Amino acid sequence: MKLHNAMWPGLVGKEPGTDHPPISLDRMLEMTAAAEVGGRRFDGIDLFLFHPHIDPDASDDDLRAMADKIAGAGLKVGSMVAPVWPGTVGGSAFGSQDDRKNFVLAVEKSCRIGGILRDHGVRDCGLIRIDSAGSVADWAKDPAGNTRKIAETWREAGKIAEQHGERLAAEGEICWGGMHSWKAVLDTLEATAMPEVVGFQADIAHTYLYLMGYNAPEAALLQEGYSDEEFWSAYKTLTDALRPWTNDFHVAQNDGSVHGTGSHDKTGRHCPADDPAGKLEIARCSTYWLQDAAARGIRHICWDGCMFPNDILERQQTWNTILATMIEVDEAF
Structure with missing residues (x-):
C-alpha cells in the first residue's frame, strides 16, 4: 500500500498574523520528503485544492509547474480535497440552488486539476474528497428533506466526476449535516445510490466519535467507561x-475530545500518533477498515493530522513518527 501525507494540516485552523499561521505547500513538501524510517519514505501526498496552497482556477502551466515540484521531491499525488465549502468555491450541498450549483462547480474544478496532474504523470491513484458542507443544526431543520438535497447534489457531482474518470469520497465528520453519525452517513449514501462513484472516506480519528454518539446520541454504540471487549464489538x-x-x-489518532475551528465545529481532535492520551490502537483499528481494500479501489492510505499546533508540525521528528505509524498499518493488514 502506498503511504501518503496530507498537505492540509498546514492550512486547516491556521490564520495569518497569529501564532499559528498557514504553512506553505513548499514547506509541507519539504518535511514530507525528508521523513525516513528504516529506509522507507512517504510515497506521495494528498492535496487541498484551495488558497494559499493551490488556486482552484490556476492555469494549466501553473499546475504543471506544481506537479514538477512535487515529482522533483520524489512524491506522487493521490486524493484531493475539493473546495466545496461556503467561502471557498462551493456552498452547502443542502443549501440554496446557488449553493448546490457552486458545490458541483467545486467538484468540476477539482476534476480539471486532477486530470492535468494525471496527464503529467504525478498522479496515479486517489479520488476527490467532499462532504456535505453544511452544519448539523441547519440539516436538523428538515432531516429528510435535507438528506434528499444532499443526495441530489452528490449525484450531480458524481456525474461530473464519472465523466472525468474520477470518484468521490464523502468524509465522515460529526460537524457535517447528514454525515454527523454513522447511520446518517448510510442514509445519505444509500439515497445518493451511486456506490461505484460516490463512497465514504473513513478517518479513524473522526469515526471514533461515531461510536460515542456525539451530535447523534441515538446512534451511539458505546458509553463512557466502555470495556475493551465492548469497544471491539462496537468497532x-x-x-x-x-x-x-x-x-x-485516513490514518490518525484521537484523544476522545471534541474540538472545532471555524466551519469545522465540534469535530474530532487529531492528536500525535504517539500521544499517550490516544484512544485508538491505530494499526489494529485500520485493519477493520482495510479488509479487501484493493477490491474497493484503495491503493494508498493517508495520514491526517489537521489542527496540530505549528510547533509540532514544524518538527521533523513528528513526520518520522507518523511515517513509522503508517508503516505499522501497512504491515498489519
Whole structure:
C-alpha cells in the first residue's frame, strides 16, 4: 500500500498574523520528503485544492509547474480535497440552488486539476474528497428533506466526476449535516445510490466519535467507561456497516475530545500518533477498515493530522513518527 501525507494540516485552523499561521505547500513538501524510517519514505501526498496552497482556477502551466515540484521531491499525488465549502468555491450541498450549483462547480474544478496532474504523470491513484458542507443544526431543520438535497447534489457531482474518470469520497465528520453519525452517513449514501462513484472516506480519528454518539446520541454504540471487549464489538458493527462504502482512508489518532475551528465545529481532535492520551490502537483499528481494500479501489492510505499546533508540525521528528505509524498499518493488514 502506498503511504501518503496530507498537505492540509498546514492550512486547516491556521490564520495569518497569529501564532499559528498557514504553512506553505513548499514547506509541507519539504518535511514530507525528508521523513525516513528504516529506509522507507512517504510515497506521495494528498492535496487541498484551495488558497494559499493551490488556486482552484490556476492555469494549466501553473499546475504543471506544481506537479514538477512535487515529482522533483520524489512524491506522487493521490486524493484531493475539493473546495466545496461556503467561502471557498462551493456552498452547502443542502443549501440554496446557488449553493448546490457552486458545490458541483467545486467538484468540476477539482476534476480539471486532477486530470492535468494525471496527464503529467504525478498522479496515479486517489479520488476527490467532499462532504456535505453544511452544519448539523441547519440539516436538523428538515432531516429528510435535507438528506434528499444532499443526495441530489452528490449525484450531480458524481456525474461530473464519472465523466472525468474520477470518484468521490464523502468524509465522515460529526460537524457535517447528514454525515454527523454513522447511520446518517448510510442514509445519505444509500439515497445518493451511486456506490461505484460516490463512497465514504473513513478517518479513524473522526469515526471514533461515531461510536460515542456525539451530535447523534441515538446512534451511539458505546458509553463512557466502555470495556475493551465492548469497544471491539462496537468497532466491528461500525466498520461492517461503513466499510462496503469506504473508498478512501485516513490514518490518525484521537484523544476522545471534541474540538472545532471555524466551519469545522465540534469535530474530532487529531492528536500525535504517539500521544499517550490516544484512544485508538491505530494499526489494529485500520485493519477493520482495510479488509479487501484493493477490491474497493484503495491503493494508498493517508495520514491526517489537521489542527496540530505549528510547533509540532514544524518538527521533523513528528513526520518520522507518523511515517513509522503508517508503516505499522501497512504491515498489519
